[in-house]
Structure formats: C-alpha cells, structure tokens
Amino acid sequence: MVSLRLVRVGAACFFLLFVVAVTWPGMVPFNRIRPLVLGLPFSMVWIALWVGLSFVVFLLVDRVEGRARGTGSALTGMDAGEGVDGAGKGADEADEETKKNERPPGSPRPGDQEAGVEGGAG
C-alpha cells in the first residue's frame, strides 16, 4: 500500500513542478508554436497537459487518502479498505502520519482521543 506521506509529498512536488513549468523559467523551453497538437499551438497544449495531469494526480491522491480515512475515495466512494467506519488498518496509518505531519487525517472520528499529539509536536 502506498503510504499517505509518500502521496502527500508526491502531490506537493507535482504541484511545485506545475508552478515552475508554467512560469519563468520552466516554461521557456516549451514556449513554442510548433508542433501544433490537435491544431493547437504547443504553448497552449503544454499548459493544458499539466491541467490534465493534475486530474490524474488527484484521482490517485483521492484513492490513497480515502483508504487512509477509511471512508474510501471521495469521488467514487469505493475502495474503503477493511474498515467501514474508520476502524480499518488505513485509519491507523493515517493517525501515525498525523503525528508526524500535524495534518488532518480527514473526516471526523468521534471518540478518537489524540489530545496530547499536537501539544507534543509544538
């Protein structure tokens, strides 16, 4: 199973790359008219390509995050892992990641006491 941390770091890297790729100087080598792709200038296709890739990246992120939340993908509601109500293995992993990252594990889980976690990290 791909870990939550890996996916988050990966997504962050992807969007940083996206920023670089569509601004100066990352855009410069791809800033050309030809080849025309589907009739469109390459500069426009290059940016649209990153937008399209973002969709793919988010499908992946959503799958892994959903499994970690134990509620499944937000998009399809599928792939909920072993536990239906957040008791699954994925949710435990999410908690560990939260302790490291101070990031929200996702949807509310009543009764899940982690009062000391953030205090310790600060």
Add this chain to the structure above:
Amino acid sequence: MERWHGIALIILLYLAVTLGIGLRAGRRASRSVTGYVAGDRAFGLLVMYFIFGATMFSAFAFLGGPGWAYSRGAAAFYILSYGVLGMAPWYWVGPRAARLGRAHGYVTQAQLLRGRFPSRFLSVLMAILTVLAFIPYITLQMRGAGIVIEAVTDGNIPLWLGAAVAYGIVLLYVLTSGVSAVGWTNTFQGIFMLIIAWTLGIYLPNRLYGGVGEMFRDIAAQRPELLTVPGLSDTGDPWSWGGYSTAILVSAIGVAMWPHLFMKAFTAKDDDTIRRTVVLFPTFQLFLIPVFLIGFAGVLFPESPQDPDFILPFLILRSQLPGLVVGLFCAGALSASMSTGDALLHAGASVAVEDGVGLFAELDDRQQRLLMRGLVVGMGALAYFFALYEGFSLVILLLSSYGIIAQFTPPIIAAMYWRRATTTGAIAGLLVGSAVTLFFFFNGHLKPLDLHEGILGLVAHVPTLVLVSLLTSDPAPERTEAFLRAARGDVGEAGGKAPA
C-alpha cells in the same frame, strides 16, 4: 418580426427559466440566517461543482477571456494556468475549514479568523477589504450583461436597460431564496455555459478559417507573437515574464480566498463533497480552451471592435449566424455574468452584516436577514450606478483587488495550521501586506521586474506575520488548542467558541 425580436425572446425565455429555478430553490431552505447564508449546509456534489465552476468563470472568462486571447494572445494562458494550482491545497484545507464551520457555526471567513484571533478590528478590516474588492467586480459583471444585450439587439435594448433587467432578476432570487437559489441557478447556468463555449469554440474557427489547425497556421504566419507566452501587454507591447509569472502566482494564491468561493466550504454537505469538487476541478478548467479559440478566431478578422472585450458578440453578429444561436450565446454570456454577480452580492452582504455591523449591534435573526437584504439591494444599486458610467478603470481595480484578496491567505492558513500564530501577528501581517500592495499599485513604476503588487505585498506580509507572532504570546493557549482540535475534527473536545 425583425431579427432582434427573436433574439430578445430567447433571452427572455432564458431569464424566465433562471428565475423559476431560483425561486423554487428557496422553498427548500429553512428561514434562519444559516439557511440564508449557508444553505443549511446541504449542497450535493453536482451543485457544489457548478457553483465553483460557474462563479469562477465570470463574465471575465466569457468576455474577457476571448478579449485577452484576441488582443494579448498567449497572455491569456495565465487564466488556464492558475485555477488548478489555486484549488489543489483545498483538498486538505477545505475540509478543515468546513469542520470548523460545523463546530462553531461559522458562515464567513472572518468569523473563522475571529475564532482563532479574537479581534473586532481584524474582522472589520476584512469586511471593509471584502466589500471594496467586490464593488468593482460586481460592476464589471453588470456592464458585461448590459454590453452583451445591447450588442446583440442592435442597440434596441440599451446597456442601462439590459443590465437593469438581468440584475433585477438576480436581486429577486437572491433576496427571496438566499444561497440555495445561487446554488441551483449556478448549476443550470454552468451547464449552459459549457455547452455554448464548446459549440462556439469549434464553430467559429471552422466557419472563418476552415478548422482550428488552419486558424493557428494562419496566425503563426502573420502574428506569431500572439502564440507564445507571455504574449502582449495591454498597450500592445510584449508583456514581461515577471508580470506574467506573478499574475499566475497571485491569482493561484488569491482565488480560493474570494469570500464568495471560500464561503462555499461552509455550505458543503460533507467533507467528501469538497474533496470531490477539487478532484474534478481540472475538468472544468479545460473549458477555457474553447473560450481562447473564440478569441483567436477574431485575430485575422478584417474588422475589429472598438473594445477587445466585444470580440465575441462582434464576431457572432458578423458571421451570419441564425438568430437562435445568437440568442443562446447571449444567454450563455448572461449566465456567466449573473452566476458570478449573484454570488458576489450575496457574499458581500453576508460579510458586511456578519463581520461588520453585527459586531456592534445586537441583531436577532429576523433583523439580520432584513439588513442583509437591504445591503444586497444597496450594493447592487451602487454597482449599477458605476456600471452606467464609463471611464472608471474597472479592470485595473479588479486586478488590484486580487492583490488585496491574496493577503487573506496567510492569516487563514496560519489560523488553521500554525500553533504559534498570534492575533497581533495576524493583524500586523494583514496591515503591512495590504499597505505594500496598495503602495505598489499606486506607484507601478517602482515595481521590481514588473512583479504583481499582490506578490510584493505577500513578500512583506508573511515575514511580518511570522516575526510578530514569535515576538508576542498567545493570551489564551487553551482556546487555541480547542480551535486546532476542532480543525482536526476531534469533535468531542471542540470547546472554543467565537466571541460574538
């Protein structure tokens, strides 16, 4: 029957359908303030998706997008670049904000901030900045509606009447139904815009050039400077890389901070609805491609309109399209204008009441709703007044308001994620950031590398926020703990309450 009669009929039909949907929606929401502002927190995915899409693609995207592609070429690609970048963090930030909203009953951005940084000054400052940023934005949408109607009816329905009718309808459904009307009409208008944009984006290049590829081959031969980034500036000279790149950055940082968009996090049915909206967002963003095609189709057209923003109606009227298509286009552009305008009016009035007036006067639920409606009418009237007078440089004002709105990002993120942030730090940061942004807005020639003034503001803002926060201390650490716990979703311990 003259041609424009048929067109006017289609527009009327469209407006009637919009009004019908808007009024019907109101029957479902409850009569409390929460119902009016946050739609009882029960929007489904379809509605959320189109609210985000339709409110982001305002009249600016529908008229300004083709206008930019037509007059400034690849400069317009910045619009395609920033949307997804701006939305991406909201997969994580959005649910956090929504949890806080549910735990404490927040309906506006400043209420969320006040829950962590209890300062009336901060709240009122945000309310003032919000309303200031909204007025030129609403004015622009109204002018857009009026211009389109005037253009396609051969001037038989003048700008003042077209804008008045379109926004009269917006007022009617916003006043009676609040945000649920905004949601349902935006869904309808969003679908409508998508269809019209793709149809025209494919049709016009084919009709005028014989195909999309042929069109770009012709432009590449005659005006190659239009097809590579950063395109041209508003004066027609080449635009700078600094200006282009920071336009993307400031828009990406600011876009989700527009209060009418941010507040949608509080209206979502559940966290998954927000996540899904973010995941699907890139699919909506690609809708800008046909919008650009429409603009590029005008580049080699022998005649030119008096203002680049007119390129779309201009082309349509000269390509001998049937009246039905012209009427549908007009409705599409109207829907773009109205779906943004209604959200802006609604959000502006909510913010002014909740974060401004409401802090200084005890108002019961009924009085709040009444005041909110008064403000909707007031803001609409003020914007209408400006819309009738040309000569105000609205586009410049709008671009600058993006710089101001982007200054909301650091305090909001700090409130939800950074334990050490203090009230003094947040206020100092916001003041310094806004001041620097305004300074460079009024002294554009001093901007280094042509960087956007909002980015320069952030460069001063963030260190100020961090430094002042580290130098001051939090008077009520338990409150902060409770707030951060609520943000994480530990509902059992969500104790801290926002001061009234």
